[in-house]
Amino acid sequence: MKDAGGRTTQDTGPLQGPPRRQGRPHAVDVTPPDVTLPDVAPPDVTPPDSTVLRTGTLSWLAPRRGVLAAALLVPLLVVLVALAVLASSTGMSLSRTFSGLLGTADPGTVMIVRDFRLPRIFAGLMVGAALGISGCLTQTLAGNRLATPDLVGVNDGATLAVVASAAGSATGMVGHWWLGPLGAVAAAMLVVLCAGGAGAAGYRVLVVGIGVSTFVGAVSDLVMSRQNDSTAGGVFLWAVGSLNGRDWSVGTPLLIALLFLVPLSLAVGHRLQLLRFDDDVASSLGVDLRVVRAAALALAVALAGIAVGVGGPIAFVALAAPVVAQRLAGPTRVPVIGSALTGAALIAAADALARVVAPVELPVGVVTSVLGGPFLLWVLFRSERTTGKA
Amino acid sequence: MTDATSPAAAAAAAVAAGADDGGRPVTAGAAVTAPATTGASPAPPGLEVRGLHAGYPGRAVVKDVRLTVPAGQVAAIVGPNGCGKSTLLRAVARLHRPDAGTVHAVGADVWGLGRREAAHRIALLPQSPRAPEAVTVAGLVRYGRHPHQGLLRQWSREDERAVREALEATGTAELAGERLDRLSGGQRQRCWLAMVLAQQTPVVLLDEPTSALDLGHAVDVLELVRVVAASGRTVVMVQHDLAAAARYADLVIAMKDGRVVASGTPRDTIDEALVKKLYDVDADILSAPGDASPVVVPRVRRGGGDDEPGAGR
Numbered sequence: 001m002k003d004a005g006g007r008t009t010q011d012t013g014p015l016q017g018p019p020r021r022q023g024r025p026h027a028v029d030v031t032p033p034d035v036t037l038p039d040v041a042p043p044d045v046t047p048p049d050s051t052v053l054r055t056g057t058l059s060w061l062a063p064r065r066g067v068l069a070a071a072l073l074v075p076l077l078v079v080l081v082a083l084a085v086l087a088s089s090t091g092m093s094l095s096r097t098f099s100g101l102l103g104t105a106d107p108g109t110v111m112i113v114r115d116f117r118l119p120r121i122f123a124g125l126m127v128g129a130a131l132g133i134s135g136c137l138t139q140t141l142a143g144n145r146l147a148t149p150d151l152v153g154v155n156d157g158a159t160l161a162v163v164a165s166a167a168g169s170a171t172g173m174v175g176h177w178w179l180g181p182l183g184a185v186a187a188a189m190l191v192v193l194c195a196g197g198a199g200a201a202g203y204r205v206l207v208v209g210i211g212v213s214t215f216v217g218a219v220s221d222l223v224m225s226r227q228n229d230s231t232a233g234g235v236f237l238w239a240v241g242s243l244n245g246r247d248w249s250v251g252t253p254l255l256i257a258l259l260f261l262v263p264l265s266l267a268v269g270h271r272l273q274l275l276r277f278d279d280d281v282a283s284s285l286g287v288d289l290r291v292v293r294a295a296a297l298a299l300a301v302a303l304a305g306i307a308v309g310v311g312g313p314i315a316f317v318a319l320a321a322p323v324v325a326q327r328l329a330g331p332t333r334v335p336v337i338g339s340a341l342t343g344a345a346l347i348a349a350a351d352a353l354a355r356v357v358a359p360v361e362l363p364v365g366v367v368t369s370v371l372g373g374p375f376l377l378w379v380l381f382r383s384e385r386t387t388g389k390a
Numbered sequence: 391m392t393d394a395t396s397p398a399a400a401a402a403a404a405v406a407a408g409a410d411d412g413g414r415p416v417t418a419g420a421a422v423t424a425p426a427t428t429g430a431s432p433a434p435p436g437l438e439v440r441g442l443h444a445g446y447p448g449r450a451v452v453k454d455v456r457l458t459v460p461a462g463q464v465a466a467i468v469g470p471n472g473c474g475k476s477t478l479l480r481a482v483a484r485l486h487r488p489d490a491g492t493v494h495a496v497g498a499d500v501w502g503l504g505r506r507e508a509a510h511r512i513a514l515l516p517q518s519p520r521a522p523e524a525v526t527v528a529g530l531v532r533y534g535r536h537p538h539q540g541l542l543r544q545w546s547r548e549d550e551r552a553v554r555e556a557l558e559a560t561g562t563a564e565l566a567g568e569r570l571d572r573l574s575g576g577q578r579q580r581c582w583l584a585m586v587l588a589q590q591t592p593v594v595l596l597d598e599p600t601s602a603l604d605l606g607h608a609v610d611v612l613e614l615v616r617v618v619a620a621s622g623r624t625v626v627m628v629q630h631d632l633a634a635a636a637r638y639a640d641l642v643i644a645m646k647d648g649r650v651v652a653s654g655t656p657r658d659t660i661d662e663a664l665v666k667k668l669y670d671v672d673a674d675i676l677s678a679p680g681d682a683s684p685v686v687v688p689r690v691r692r693g694g695g696d697d698e699p700g701a702g703r
Contacts, residue, residue: 043566045528045553052545061544270541274533276522283485284516285589286509286537331524 049330066338069328073341077125080345084121084352085113115247123246124351124364125344126254127311128321132343133265133336134304135318136325137296140272140334142206145326145379148318149304152209152297155313156216157187158305159239163220166235167227177250180309181302187216188301197294205297241314241365243351250310257306261299262340268296269334314365316372317346323379434497436461436624437482437593442491444474444481445648451477452488453648459626459641461496461592464619466629466639470669474648475628476517476597482626483514483595495593496624509537513591515582517598517628521570527581528566531556534588556588560614576607583614594618596627600634612638636660636683644668660684 046052050061086097099105100113134149141147150156161183165176188209195208224232237244271292274282282289304318324346325338347364350371354362437459445451452474459465467475480486482493484500493500495511503511513534521530534556535549557563560580565573570581579599586594596615600608612634619625619640629635635642636656644652644659646668652659665673665686676685 043528043554043557043563045532045550045557045566046545047529047532048567050545054546057546058542059544059546059549060542267541274536276525277533278516278520280480280485280514280516281519283505284483284509284512284514284586285533286506288505 063329063333066329066333066335069325069338070341073328073338073345077341077345077348080348080352081121081125084124084348084355085117087352087356116245119247119251120243120245121348121351123251123254123310124243124347126251126258127243127307127314128317128343128345128347129340130254130258130261130303130307130343131314131317131347132321132325132339132341133262134300134307135320135343136322136334136336136339137265137268137272137300137303138318139322140269140275141293141296141300142203143275144206145323146319146376147206149300150213150313150318151206152301153187153191153213153216154184154301154304155308156213156220157183157185157190158308159183159313160187160216160220160223162238163223163235166231167223177309178253180312181305182309184305184308185301187212188297188305190216192297237363238312240363241312241368242363243311243347244361244363246310254306254310257302261303261306262336264295265299265303265336268292268299269336272296272334311347312363312365314347314368316368316375317343317350319379320372320375321346433461434494435459436463436496437465437626438492438494439478439482440492440494442478442481442488442493444477444486444488444491450489451648452481455491455645455648455650457643457650457653459624461624462619462622463640464615464625464627464638465641465643466627466635467643467645468629468632468635468668469645473645473668475645478645479514479595479597479626479628483512484508485514495591506537509589509591511591512593512595513586513589514595515586515597515599517601519582521582523571525570526566527562527568527570527573527584528553528557530570530581531562531566531584531588534585537589552588552590556584559587559617560584574607576603576610579603579607579611580614583611583618587618591623593624593626596625598628598630601630608634632660632665632684632686636685637678637681656683660686 047061047063049065050063051067053060053062085101086094096105096109097113100109101118103110103114105113131149134154138147138149138151139145142151158180161179165179191209191212192205194212195205224235227235271287274285274287275289275292277285279289307314321343322335322339325335325342326333328342329335329338346368350367351364354364354367357367435458437457439455439457442452442455443450455474455478457465467478469475477486481488482500484493484503484505487501495508498507498511500508500512522533531553532549535552538549538552539545554563557566560583562577562581562584565577565581570578573581579602583596583599586596599615600611603611608631615625615627616638627639629639639656642653642656642659643650644664651667652664660675661684662673662675665671665675672689672691674687674689676687677683678685
């Protein structure tokens with residue numbers, strides 16, 4: 001069976017054009033019955049799931065599913081933003097919200113809508129996008145859908161930096177937003193150092209990361225336990241992940257950072273496809289996987305660090321967004337854009353929910369955590385089912 | 391020559407009557423387009439290695455290797471396990487940085503190029519490559535175009551043509567939509583070869599391309615290697631099977647303990663003394679009917695018991 005199959009394809013090959021087979025006339029006779037036309041066009045080798053766009057020497061492959069998913073996600077995002085603007089924990093009416101948005105309401109309403117809600121929503125969108133891309137890179141890097149940037153110590157590092165700043169300051173307030181990313185990067189560097197380099201193996205970095213995270217988390221707890229209740233309360237609110245009171249002062253640097261990091265992530269994502277091969281094949285195809293792994297890890301840490309600095313360690317988005325995006329885009333791609341859109345949508349939805357679902361406003365991290373548990377179970381059960389099938 | 395109806399008969403036929411003219415096996419496959427390196431006499435050799443030393447800290451594995459493979463020829467590197475064959479191949483393919491020496495592929499210094507540029511000139515098929523999960527044959531072959539692609543050049547007409555030609559040349563065109571992991575070993579190996587061909591490099595390196603295949607599929611792959619070389623590419627393969635090396639290579643390079651101990655055409659190179667030196671095996675060298683290519687038949691060792699003949703390789 002196996003041999004016959006191999007030999008048949010070698011020797012008949014109607015698609016190779018019978019004229020070239022003059023030396024072996026019998027080969028023409030064994031045309032497989034399923035091929036009716038001997039002069040069929042050569043096989044279509046363009047990725048079957050993509051549409052080719054070409055102009056001049058430039059060419060792109062637009063994955064149809066991915067484009068469709070984006071085409072659905074963008075309107076969804078618009079709707080979510082609209083809902084989030086309207087969502088109110090104080091019972092502001094629709095018409096008042098609209099006039100506040102347009103600037104025709106009383107100054108207080110205008111301020112609430114334009115200066116409190118809008119910047120917070122956009123900061124949330126960017127945080128979600130950053131977490132989504134970061135999770136996408138980490139999961140691709142680890143080859144595991146449960147891998148998230150917090151496994152390399154991002155969340156615990158950021159938390160420790162924030163806790164330390166609050167404990168060190170006289171007022172007990174949470175310090176500048178950039179302390180979070182700083183702590184995140186420091187923790188990630190510690191992890192990479194302990195793992196003996198980022199390029200070697202994504203998996204080892206993650207295992208070391210779990211150990212380092214636990215240790216750093218313990219230090220945070222120790223510092224927290226020495227603080228009075230009000231400091232601890234403020235830090236706690238940050239540490240579950242909250243977008244409360246985020247304005248343009250954090251939104252603008254976040255936007256600038258994303259403008260740099262997203263294109264880089266796209267380029268790395270393109271190369272990360274070769275991670276599915278072993279190092280030798282990838283290298284023979286012109287890609288140094290060690291460099292690509294290190295770059296992907298650095299980008300993931302930077303993106304997650306900035307997101308955590310702005311929104312606190314919001315759970316579950318970095319885990320869920322890439323998984324959802326992968327489901328939407330199909331299995332063969334690294335869904336950088338899809339993860340960004342999904343992450344943004346998740347945060348926008350969770351933050352809107354957080355402001356209306358309970359009598360008091362919930363931190364967004366609580367909402368995502370509550371949603372995250374069932375989602376995680378779904379991922380686990382799904383992967384069991386699919387591996388069972390294959 | 392090969393008979394499509396019976397695999398066993400086909401294999402036997404291919405081996406027995408593989409060569410009619412000039413000692414080369416007959417190859418009746420599709421033409422493969424390769425970067426133009428044929429013809430013109432002043433053209434640089436396909437592959438030129440000079441004074442190459444390579445190894446690992448504290449252990450030299452490849453010592454002062456010098457070899458030249460003309461464009462359009464097939465060279466087979468033979469030698470016992472651990473003689474440095476694979477390390478040599480990795481150093482040539484830009485996977486393992488040599489301690490000294492140079493590697494030139496059609497005139498360009500491989501280690502002076504960037505990794506991507508080098509991937510335009512040299513392609514390597516490792517011994518047992520790992521494929522992406524659930525990849526299709528066409529999907530795998532498309533990866534061969536990666537060195538030619540970028541964010542702004544994701545799928546050019548040239549990519550399309552190269553993939554199509556590689557599929558057709560390897561006879562895998564009708565498998566294009568199949569999943570690689572559902573194919574037989576022989577078919578898979580041809581698909582991997584298609585990927586390497588799609589890279590359109592003038593130099594192709596193969597690390598034991600037939601070691602996991604039965605005779606029929608091994609012959610398929612080796613025939614294909616001849617087709618590739620006939621198109622002007624230079625092929626260097628590590629080969630354990632001396633018979634296959636003798637039959638299909640223009641040039642045999644014998645290595646022992648990291649050094650090249652003999653090189654030349656199979657007929658001039660493979661003799662009793664060489665087999666003894668390489669493998670410490672006493673063997674009779676017969677002359678194959680047809681092309682007189684050397685056939686190595688190990689002698690039964692005295693007192694060696696019952697299962698000896700195949701042990702010597």
